[in-house]
Amino acid sequence: MKKTMTTTIKHHLTDDLLMAYAAGNLPEAFSLVVATHVSLCDECRARLMEYEAVGGAVLDDAPECAMAEDSFAATMRLIDGMPADERIETSAMVRHDGNAVFPQPLRDYVGGDAEAVRWKSLGGRIRQAVLPTSKEASVRLLYIPAGMAMPDHGHKGMELTMVLQGAFEDDEGLYARGDVEVANEEMEHTPVAAPGPDCICLVATDAPLKFSGLLPRIAQPFIGI
Amino acid sequence: MNERQTSDVRWVQLVERVRSGRDQRAFAELFGHFAPRVKAFLMKSGADASLAEECAQEVMATVWHKAHLFDPERASVATWVFTIARNRRIDALRKQRRPEPEDLPWGPEHEPDQSETIALQQESEQLGRALAALPDNQRMLIERAYFGELSHSEIAAETGLPLGTIKSRIRLALERLRHEMK
Ligand SMILES: [Zn+2]
Numbered sequence: 001m002k003k004t005m006t007t008t009i010k011h012h013l014t015d016d017l018l019m020a021y022a023a024g025n026l027p028e029a030f031s032l033v034v035a036t037h038v039s040l041c042d043e044c045r046a047r048l049m050e051y052e053a054v055g056g057a058v059l060d061d062a063p064e065c066a067m068a069e070d071s072f073a074a075t076m077r078l079i080d081g082m083p084a085d086e087r088i089e090t091s092a093m094v095r096h097d098g099n100a101v102f103p104q105p106l107r108d109y110v111g112g113d114a115e116a117v118r119w120k121s122l123g124g125r126i127r128q129a130v131l132p133t134s135k136e137a138s139v140r141l142l143y144i145p146a147g148m149a150m151p152d153h154g155h156k157g158m159e160l161t162m163v164l165q166g167a168f169e170d171d172e173g174l175y176a177r178g179d180v181e182v183a184n185e186e187m188e189h190t191p192v193a194a195p196g197p198d199c200i201c202l203v204a205t206d207a208p209l210k211f212s213g214l215l216p217r218i219a220q221p222f223i224g225i
Numbered sequence: 226m227n228e229r230q231t232s233d234v235r236w237v238q239l240v241e242r243v244r245s246g247r248d249q250r251a252f253a254e255l256f257g258h259f260a261p262r263v264k265a266f267l268m269k270s271g272a273d274a275s276l277a278e279e280c281a282q283e284v285m286a287t288v289w290h291k292a293h294l295f296d297p298e299r300a301s302v303a304t305w306v307f308t309i310a311r312n313r314r315i316d317a318l319r320k321q322r323r324p325e326p327e328d329l330p331w332g333p334e335h336e337p338d339q340s341e342t343i344a345l346q347q348e349s350e351q352l353g354r355a356l357a358a359l360p361d362n363q364r365m366l367i368e369r370a371y372f373g374e375l376s377h378s379e380i381a382a383e384t385g386l387p388l389g390t391i392k393s394r395i396r397l398a399l400e401r402l403r404h405e406m407k
Contacts, residue, residue, distance in 0.1 A: 015396065019370065022371075023311070028323075028324070032324040036324070036326075038326035039326045039327035049299065049300070052307065053300065053348075053349055054352065054356070054367065054371070054402065055304065055307040055308070056301050057349070057352045057356045058307075058356065058367065059263070059266055060301075060353055061357060062262045063265050064261035064262055065261050065265035065268055065277070066261060067260050067264060067278065067281065071260065074282055075282045076249070078282055078286045079289050082290060103326075104327040105326060134319075134320075
């Protein structure tokens, strides 16, 4: 039986993001948001599979580049020398946990579920945790107590915000668990965490990382993502 | 029936023989078709010939070892090989991790359903024909987005086309693909 995921998600990934992720051209930080959303969203999973199928068709249609003379034999030697890793992939399913707040790709970066996050205070009970990725873009978890506003922020470049717990609201609408907001440079918004459970979001941005642990906190803008 | 119509089902059977019987002849046939394409894919993404050769061998070795994870209800063999090659490229060329979505709870270990498998493989063959039938400029943009490791803005810079034009052409091409597949 195919177990279906939650169907309450209203704000989805764009075609551009899904195609770039399928093609393998997204920075790691954005890929983490895509993988986390797709883990919760059957609709985007289906669209992603379409984009991967396009990649397959492109590969199948591709010109060939002759392999080296002894290539097949070399590959068979490679196969013989590789450890049989039949067990490795199935561990992903063992780790599947329907009760977790964070889907597995995010747990891999955090080193556990929500309680394992090493938060740093941004003041006013707002907290963040920057996750380690390649440098071209950055991704962090934000913790915003219910009812509190994220101060105004415009951004340079693109910003993806996905809700993992609670909800937030801005001019564009209400965003609850699984929803993704795709914001661009022109957009000025003031998200407010909705009443109820405190809001935890995953935020990826290609603007420079502003909250480095090396700066004294007092010198940092209140929130600058 | 043309060659395309039979080939996708054939690849599925070959992967099945690799999975269940460690069948080297079946693997050799897969290798003959996919390895040179994977190598070309990696070279277009910026790998030099020797790195592309090495990575293509590793991709094919992964095909052998992970044959049991291939699900013919979800993907064609070409799509599966593409995702392995793409991940190898991210690892070897971009030196990044690749966050992957959580697998569906039912996992890949169920027995594939024959009619669903055939339906999926037929769809993928239609997709291949639809791609080949696209106007050249649209097909080339799609190929570059997947192959050339170019973002839309980089394609724009190289072709001199504004970003909006690129995006709308790719979207148009993908809409045509979907339409053709209906
Ligand atoms: Zn979605």
